[in-house]
Amino acid sequence: MRLDPELKLQILEKIGIYSSRFSISEPQILLSTKEVLEIPKEMTEGRRTSAYKYYGVSYLQHNLVFINVRKIPDEKILENTIVHELIHMRFPYLAHGKRFNKLVRQGLKGKTFSPYRKRNKTT
């Protein structure tokens, strides 16, 4: 998709809406590979020069999300990518798989999630 100011605003709006539904703090958003390369290396370690390959990347340690707008073909995949990345933020322990995909589907349908709390290992 073409990243113009209108689309950028739309994306940031969606991020705001889903972040509050998922009870997460709004991540910093990067919308082009150029922006990924502009921020400090240690923040994007491991997924820096390879970021262009993906629709989206979450940098969980730094509360940072890259949405690869130029690679994304349409609005449906855009919405899906936003929710996918924010589900990573809300469920940082969860790997890709059936449970993850279910949460993405629920998120897309408007489900809200209570805040993430780290569990005590002994309980």
Ligand SMILES: [Zn+2]
């Ligand atoms: Zn993912």
